[in-house]
Amino acid sequence: xxxxxxxxxxxxxxxxxxxxxxxxxxxxxxxxxxxxxxxxxxxxxxxxxxxxxxxxxxxxxxxxxxxxxxxxxxxxxxxxxxxxxxxxxxxxxxxxxxxxxxxxxxxxxxxxxxxxxxxxxxxxxxxxxxxxxxxxxxxxxxxxxxxxxxxxxxxxxxxxxxxxxxxxxxxxxxxxxxxxxxxxxxxxxxxxxxxxxxxxxxxxxxxxxxxxxxxxxxxxxxxxxxxxxxxxxxxxxxxxxxxxxxxxxxxxxxxxxxxxxxxxxxxxxxxxxxxxxxxxxxxxxxxxxxxxxxxxxxxxxxxxxxxxxxxxxxxxxxxxxxxxxxxxxxxxxxxxxxxxxxxxxxxxxxxxxxxxxxxxxxxxxxxxxxxxxxxxxxxxxxxxxxxxxxxxxxxxxxxxxxxxxxxxxxxxxxxxxxx
Numbered sequence: 001x002x003x004x005x006x007x008x009x010x011x012x013x014x015x016x017x018x019x020x021x022x023x024x025x026x027x028x029x030x031x032x033x034x035x036x037x038x039x040x041x042x043x044x045x046x047x048x049x050x051x052x053x054x055x056x057x058x059x060x061x062x063x064x065x066x067x068x069x070x071x072x073x074x075x076x077x078x079x080x081x082x083x084x085x086x087x088x089x090x091x092x093x094x095x096x097x098x099x100x101x102x103x104x105x106x107x108x109x110x111x112x113x114x115x116x117x118x119x120x121x122x123x124x125x126x127x128x129x130x131x132x133x134x135x136x137x138x139x140x141x142x143x144x145x146x147x148x149x150x151x152x153x154x155x156x157x158x159x160x161x162x163x164x165x166x167x168x169x170x171x172x173x174x175x176x177x178x179x180x181x182x183x184x185x186x187x188x189x190x191x192x193x194x195x196x197x198x199x200x201x202x203x204x205x206x207x208x209x210x211x212x213x214x215x216x217x218x219x220x221x222x223x224x225x226x227x228x229x230x231x232x233x234x235x236x237x238x239x240x241x242x243x244x245x246x247x248x249x250x251x252x253x254x255x256x257x258x259x260x261x262x263x264x265x266x267x268x269x270x271x272x273x274x275x276x277x278x279x280x281x282x283x284x285x286x287x288x289x290x291x292x293x294x295x296x297x298x299x300x301x302x303x304x305x306x307x308x309x310x311x312x313x314x315x316x317x318x319x320x321x322x323x324x325x326x327x328x329x330x331x332x333x334x335x336x337x338x339x340x341x342x343x344x345x346x347x348x349x350x351x352x353x354x355x356x357x358x359x360x361x362x363x364x365x366x367x368x369x370x371x372x373x374x375x376x377x378x379x380x381x382x383x384x385x386x387x388x389x390x391x392x393x394x395x396x397x398x399x400x401x402x403x404x405x406x407x408x409x410x411x412x413x414x415x416x417x418x419x
Contacts, residue, residue: 018187022300023250024195025222026243029066031184032154036068038180039139039173041156042166043069047089047097048152062089062101062153065412069157072133079233083404085127086411093120097153100140104150106178107140110168139169141177143185151188154181198254204261215413216362221253222409223358224351230398231354252303253355256311259289283320286312290326303351310343310352311359314390317344345392353392357383357399360390361406366415 018034021027032046047062067084076082091101099121100107109115112123112135128134140155158166159173169177202217225246232242260268263285267278274282289308293301309326313319322342323333333341348356364379374382380400387396399406 018184019190021187021243021247022191022194023247024188024191025065026225026247026250027188027191028152030243031188032066032068035154035177035180035184036070036156038176039156039169040160041139041169042071042158042160043067043133043135044154044156045084045097046152046154047101049091049101049150050088060091060150062091062097064088065152069133072131079230081402081405083408086408091150094122096121096123096138096140097155100142100155101150101153104142104144104148106142106174107138108169108174109138109140111136112138134166136166137168139173139177141181143181143188145185145189151185151192154184194251198251201258202254215415216366217254217256218413219362219409220256220355220358221250222413223361223406224253224354225250226402226405226409227354227358227395227398228350230402231350231394234398248300248303249351249354252300252307252351253358255289255304256307256355256359257285257289258292259285259287259308262288283312286310286321287324287326287329294327306349307351307355310348311355313343313348313352313356315345315348315353315392316389317342319343319390348392353395357391357395360386361399365410 018027018030021030028046028048032044035041035046036044045064045067047064049060050063052059052061064084064087067082069082073082089095089098092098093102096107096109096112107121113125115121115123123135125135135157137159138155138157139159140153142153143151145151154177156169156177159169161167199214202214228246228249229242232245263282267274267282270278286309290305293305293308296302296305305326309321313322319342322331322340324331324340331340335341343352361379361383364374364382365376367373380403383391383396383399387393
């Protein structure tokens with residue numbers, strides 16, 4: 001399909017829209033979605049460069065972050081997301097995306113099944129056989145910064161004409177996607193800078209508490225967004241409102257345990273379970289975390305405070321810290337005996353109820369100094385059994401509805417990432 005002035009104007013208007021997305025993962029998903037729209041592509045994938053150090057040598061690879069496919073999505077029930085394989089691609093000449101990353105050049109292939117024998121790259125059709133979807137035309141473009149640093153690769157698949165037939169991508173498409181990729185890279189750099197600042201805060205916690213790792217907080221944040229999106233879909237919340245809120249939620253969820261920086265090393269690095277007194281001291285991390293965001297400057301600060309304070313509250317009111325002012329540590333609500341009353345039911349903010357499920361699930365699935373990872377069946381049984389006591393029953397229902405998405409996030413952020 002030929003490009004038009006309307007297509008180019010839409011790219012220009014996208015700049016401001018993308019700039020409003022602060023989180024890297026959500027921005028990557030949106031960049032892929034909009035890149036496909038720009039060139040009328042039925043499907044596509046977006047990869048990011050991951051750098052690992054092996055025997056003193058930096059090794060780079062492309063790792064898929066998001067895949068989209070309109071044809072396959074239409075076959076799914078309403079509100080359900082497409083699940084895709086998580087894999088990495090070497091930056092070399094063997095694949096189209098690897099060659100694009102290696103040369104930092106756009107590659108337009110009219111038919112992946114008819115790649116000339118003189119081309120250095122080839123096409124692995126096994127993915128088509130597994131999915132039942134035929135890849136024909138592809139347009140692959142690198143995301144390169146002004147100082148020539150490769151950030152990733154966008155690959156859009158199967159341009160569609162007005163009758164819905166797969167056709168080659170045109171020269172006009174190449175022009176549009178090149179301009180779009182340039183703008184998207186600039187926005188992506190800003191988002192990575194924001195992510196880096198958040199991860200530095202978490203790194204402080206990690207230096208104090210070995211359990212508070214970057215992969216753990218990314219998983220908890222990813223689970224939280226998936227739970228929220230499904231909950232919001234159930235409630236009929238508009239797509240615009242969902243996208244705005246999930247951006248803030250994802251970053252705030254990463255900081256759920258930032259208050260642990262104020263807890264003594266004697267507790268954080270204790271190689272075993274806490275005593276009752278130690279556990280009571282440890283509970284104060286919720287207050288310390290909330291107090292960090294007490295001087296609110298934005299909605300982000302409000303959500304960070306809310307999550308830090310309430311993600312250990314229980315649906316039945318037995319959690320902590322309860323109705324207490326995080327700055328003064330004075331009770332706000334007490335029971336008949338003068339004890340601080342726990343928050344219960346919908347007294348717990350939505351964000352706290354979401355992150356509670358996400359955090360416990362990841363903790364049970366992860367190795368700790370005092371325990372091995374639980375088998376998945378045992379974890380799921382535990383989550384289900386705590387519905388109505390520890391967890392909001394609706395959040396548990398939503399969690400099980402989106403379990404395939406939860407597993408996919410685990411694959412995206414494994415505890416250890418082999419080179």
